[in-house]
Structure formats: C-alpha cells, structure tokens
Amino acid sequence: MLLRDxxxxxxxxxxxxxxxxxxxxxxxxxxxxxSFKKFPYNTPKGVAAFLMLKQLDxxxxxxEQRRPLNPRREEHEQDLTVYSVIIRCAEMEEK
Numbered sequence: 001m002l003l004r005d006x007x008x009x010x011x012x013x014x015x016x017x018x019x020x021x022x023x024x025x026x027x028x029x030x031x032x033x034x035s036f037k038k039f040p041y042n043t044p045k046g047v048a049a050f051l052m053l054k055q056l057d058x059x060x061x062x063x064e065q066r067r068p069l070n071p072r073r074e075e076h077e078q079d080l081t082v083y084s085v086i087i088r089c090a091e092m093e094e095k
Contacts, residue, residue, distance in 0.1 A: 028057060045090035048083040055079045 021027065032053060033039070040046035055076040062073050 029054070032057070043090070045087045048086040048090070052080055052083040052087075055083070 033041075033050075039050075041050060058076050059073055062070075067073070
C-alpha cells in the first residue's frame with residue numbers, strides 16, 4: 001500500500017509542488033499559515049478564509065507558470081465566490 005501511495009505522490013507532485021520539491025506546496029502553505037499568529041483557524045469563517053487562500057495560491061501558481069485558463073482554475077475561481085459568501089454569513093451571525 002505504501003508503494004502505491006508513493007507512486008501516487010510522485011505522479012501528483014506536479015500538482016503538489018509544480019514538479020519541484022516534493023513538499024513544496026506544503027512548505028508554501030506552512031509559511032502562509034505562520035504569518036497569521038492570531039488567525040481563527042478553528043471557526044467557520046477562518047476555515048473558509050484559509051480555503052480561499054489555498055485557491056488563490058493555486059491560481060497564482062497557474063499565473064506564475066503562464067498557464068491558460070483551464071477548468072480546474074475556473075473551479076478555483078468559483079470557489080472564491082462561495083467562500084466569500086460563507087465568510088459574510090458567518091460574520092453576520094456573529095453580530
């Protein structure tokens with residue numbers, strides 16, 4: 001099972017890290033997370049905002065690589081709209 005998982009990771013490394021360091025994507029995310037010491041990760045709006053950040057990271061990476069618009073990126077862009085509505089709803093409930 002571990003060999004199959006390792007093979008899967010190797011195939012997916014392009015998506016995880018653009019073909020670079022095997023943990024490159026995870027290192028980028030960890031660096032982003034470390035920038036926000038008081039971020040509310042354990043709240044619905046915090047989770048939605050974090051997921052937005054992940055979608056933006058993917059979009060930025062596509063732009064960095066000069067990739068044309070593709071279905072995956074369109075989905076990530078649509079996710080940004082959904083997450084922003086979730087954040088607004090959560091903030092309205094906090095009032």
